[in-house]
Amino acid sequence: MQDIRIELREDKREKPQDMSKVKFGKTFSDHMFLMNYDSQKGWHDARIVPHGPIPMDPGAMVFHYAQEIFEGMKAYRTESGAIQFFRPFENIRRMARSGERVSMPAMDEDMFMEALKKLVEVDKEWVPSEEGTSLYIRPFMIATDVGLGVHASDSYLFCILTCPVGSYYPEGINPIKILIEDQDVRAVRGGTGYAKCGGNYAASIRASVRAGKKGFSQVLWLDGVERKYVEEVGAMNIMFKIDGKIYTPELNGSVLPGVTRKSSIELLKDWGYEVIEKLISVDELVEAAKAGKLEEVWGTGTAAVVTPVGWLTYKDETFEVEGGKIGEVTQKLYDGLTGIQWGKVEDTRDWIVTI
Amino acid sequence: MQDIRIELREDKREKPQDMSKVKFGKTFSDHMFLMNYDSQKGWHDARIVPHGPIPMDPGAMVFHYAQEIFEGMKAYRTESGAIQFFRPFENIRRMARSGERVSMPAMDEDMFMEALKKLVEVDKEWVPSEEGTSLYIRPFMIATDVGLGVHASDSYLFCILTCPVGSYYPEGINPIKILIEDQDVRAVRGGTGYAKCGGNYAASIRASVRAGKKGFSQVLWLDGVERKYVEEVGAMNIMFKIDGKIYTPELNGSVLPGVTRKSSIELLKDWGYEVIEKLISVDELVEAAKAGKLEEVWGTGTAAVVTPVGWLTYKDETFEVEGGKIGEVTQKLYDGLTGIQWGKVEDTRDWIVTI
Numbered sequence: 001m002q003d004i005r006i007e008l009r010e011d012k013r014e015k016p017q018d019m020s021k022v023k024f025g026k027t028f029s030d031h032m033f034l035m036n037y038d039s040q041k042g043w044h045d046a047r048i049v050p051h052g053p054i055p056m057d058p059g060a061m062v063f064h065y066a067q068e069i070f071e072g073m074k075a076y077r078t079e080s081g082a083i084q085f086f087r088p089f090e091n092i093r094r095m096a097r098s099g100e101r102v103s104m105p106a107m108d109e110d111m112f113m114e115a116l117k118k119l120v121e122v123d124k125e126w127v128p129s130e131e132g133t134s135l136y137i138r139p140f141m142i143a144t145d146v147g148l149g150v151h152a153s154d155s156y157l158f159c160i161l162t163c164p165v166g167s168y169y170p171e172g173i174n175p176i177k178i179l180i181e182d183q184d185v186r187a188v189r190g191g192t193g194y195a196k197c198g199g200n201y202a203a204s205i206r207a208s209v210r211a212g213k214k215g216f217s218q219v220l221w222l223d224g225v226e227r228k229y230v231e232e233v234g235a236m237n238i239m240f241k242i243d244g245k246i247y248t249p250e251l252n253g254s255v256l257p258g259v260t261r262k263s264s265i266e267l268l269k270d271w272g273y274e275v276i277e278k279l280i281s282v283d284e285l286v287e288a289a290k291a292g293k294l295e296e297v298w299g300t301g302t303a304a305v306v307t308p309v310g311w312l313t314y315k316d317e318t319f320e321v322e323g324g325k326i327g328e329v330t331q332k333l334y335d336g337l338t339g340i341q342w343g344k345v346e347d348t349r350d351w352i353v354t355i
Numbered sequence: 356m357q358d359i360r361i362e363l364r365e366d367k368r369e370k371p372q373d374m375s376k377v378k379f380g381k382t383f384s385d386h387m388f389l390m391n392y393d394s395q396k397g398w399h400d401a402r403i404v405p406h407g408p409i410p411m412d413p414g415a416m417v418f419h420y421a422q423e424i425f426e427g428m429k430a431y432r433t434e435s436g437a438i439q440f441f442r443p444f445e446n447i448r449r450m451a452r453s454g455e456r457v458s459m460p461a462m463d464e465d466m467f468m469e470a471l472k473k474l475v476e477v478d479k480e481w482v483p484s485e486e487g488t489s490l491y492i493r494p495f496m497i498a499t500d501v502g503l504g505v506h507a508s509d510s511y512l513f514c515i516l517t518c519p520v521g522s523y524y525p526e527g528i529n530p531i532k533i534l535i536e537d538q539d540v541r542a543v544r545g546g547t548g549y550a551k552c553g554g555n556y557a558a559s560i561r562a563s564v565r566a567g568k569k570g571f572s573q574v575l576w577l578d579g580v581e582r583k584y585v586e587e588v589g590a591m592n593i594m595f596k597i598d599g600k601i602y603t604p605e606l607n608g609s610v611l612p613g614v615t616r617k618s619s620i621e622l623l624k625d626w627g628y629e630v631i632e633k634l635i636s637v638d639e640l641v642e643a644a645k646a647g648k649l650e651e652v653w654g655t656g657t658a659a660v661v662t663p664v665g666w667l668t669y670k671d672e673t674f675e676v677e678g679g680k681i682g683e684v685t686q687k688l689y690d691g692l693t694g695i696q697w698g699k700v701e702d703t704r705d706w707i708v709t710i
């Protein structure tokens with residue numbers, strides 16, 4: 001494993017008074033991790049430096065052809081003051097899979113983990129301790145070759161940023177309103193839907209803006225082939241409790257394989273729930289809702305953890321779920337996951353990596 | 356229209372000896388155009404400055420969510436030494452449509468045109484005069500808001516780069532080998548296929564790399580829904596001469612509406628050819644090839660103008676077109692388009708804008 005050079009900043013930034021109140025992803029910690037790749041030298045020059053601007057050539061491929069991938073993970077402060085990660089190798093491996101889809105190189109897993117640990121340690125004062133807060137961690141990689149021909153870049157910059165965060169949604173744990181999007185498509189099988197690459201998100205913005213203007217927090221995407229099966233929410237995977245059983249869209253190539261999704265399924269099964277991963281049509285959902293069997297709906301994601309969905313709108317019809325309140329399973333899952341993440345519940349599954 | 360501030364570079368760069376030999380998009384002219392946008396001030400600070408690095412915050416949205424669009428166009432040097440553009444408003448308007456898809460603001464058309472003219476004038480020594488050369492122009496726009504929440508950026512940077520270019524393909528006007536891609540998907544209806552946004556290109560790289568290793572210049576994409584209809588080549592639209600008639604995939608939302616495509620259709624129709632825009636299945640192509648009716652295949656695009664396709668491979672079968680030589684219509688179209696572009700043929704259609 002390569003050494004990480006550390007250059008500390010002299011002018012420490014002022015920290016927000018109340019970390020639980022900061023806007024998501026807007027306040028960055030003092031430092032960032034950087035490492036370069038090119039096909040000759042491989043990965044090199046691992047360094048932690050003051051967070052600040054990077055000089056970029058305007059002809060760099062990332063600006064033109066979006067060869068870029070990212071991850072989202074968190075570090076949590078436990079009651080004893082320790083700092084821990086939740087299943088970090090899941091993110092590390094997913095980033096490698098994302099990279100494979102858009103022809104970007106993977107980073108050595110142990111080097112990646114060491115970078116995460118060192119960076120969080122250097123900025124440990126930025127890991128908040130208020131209820132519900134954490135240090136959001138954003139590893140990302142961009143293509144830095146300068147040139148306008150379309151091809152795989154030969155050189156890349158890998159970067160990790162961190163920022164203290166409270167809730168992703170201003171509503172906090174309160175149920176949100178979701179619109180089932182029937183015009184724009186986010187991803188299709190054979191495309192990049194399962195990869196955490198920038199293009200998926202750019203494709204999603206217009207629908208989110210439209211939905212936001214109508215008062216929805218997010219859109220629920222339908223598949224790109226038949227426009228019939230629900231896929232994910234963009235920032236979250238989605239789960240439904242219908243007639244006592246739990247359903248979530250199967251990973252068919254256009255759905256992001258969420259770490260919180262996977263962890264939720266494992267917890268729910270351990271608790272004895274039947275969890276079914278399958279194609280779920282919007283018609284099935286509407287039918288279940290009309291029959292009074294759509295008992296709970298929630299989203300899962302690193303940023304938002306577990307977020308109850310109180311209202312689901314398709315075309316011009318709105319279905320209220322659980323009276324617009326958080327359901328029992330949603331609450332239990334939120335408590336179960338956050339319990340492990342913040343170290344309040346014993347980790348019996350080897351999900352936690354401490355610094 | 357706003358004034359453009361001009362800051363000339365003091366250290367002029369050395370120009371390549373033979374502009375027709377430079378690698379596509381690797382050698383940039385002395386200056387670039389920049390302009391900023393934010394929702395409060397609108398477009399502001401139009402400037403031509405020395406081409407060079409831009410300091411970017413690593414938390415800028417373009418690096419994470421690929422909110423980025425671009426255009427490709429050219430300036431041509433005529434025999435008299437004048438410099439002219441080919442249908443620039445087509446590119447200007449397409450960039451506005453691309454922006455609409457990914458929630459980015461349009462620039463005033465006249466301001467955009469003025470920026471193009473001024474920039475090319477400032478760097479007029481970079482417009483090459485060798486046979487087949489031109490000044491490639493790359494307008495692009497990137498999201499510059501700093502923050503990790505997924506939403507439409509509030510601020511953008513618009514930039515125009517230019518570079519002298521020869522042929523896009525090292526083969527020049529010689530016929531290329533194309534592989535019909537049956538695994539990866541570039542775009543789907545409802546997605547961003549018709550927009551010139553970075554994500555489409557990132558999604559295309561893996562298949563191009565695979566095809567390149569097998570000796571193909573490019574891949575021909577199939578539609579994302581049925582994986583049955585041919586769409587485009589990524590850097591080019593595609594046209595087929597089958598049994599005397601000319602066919603090209605219709606613009607169904609996942610195909611880029613190429614300016615060279617549109618111009619080719621207009622020229623061909625003027626010349627009396629029947630041009631049919633429709634869904635074209637790969638089975639139809641294979642059938643035509645086997646029946647000896649696939650007479651010509653060529654790609655159209657700004658970078659590559661008109662490029663003959665000599666060999667088309669689908670799964671493990673290769674179809675040679677016109678004996679691997681350039682066909683009559685392909686050559687006529689190449690001559691017709693480049694004749695107008697370089698001012699050798701009279702422009703009777705108002706396609707040319709001179710500086």
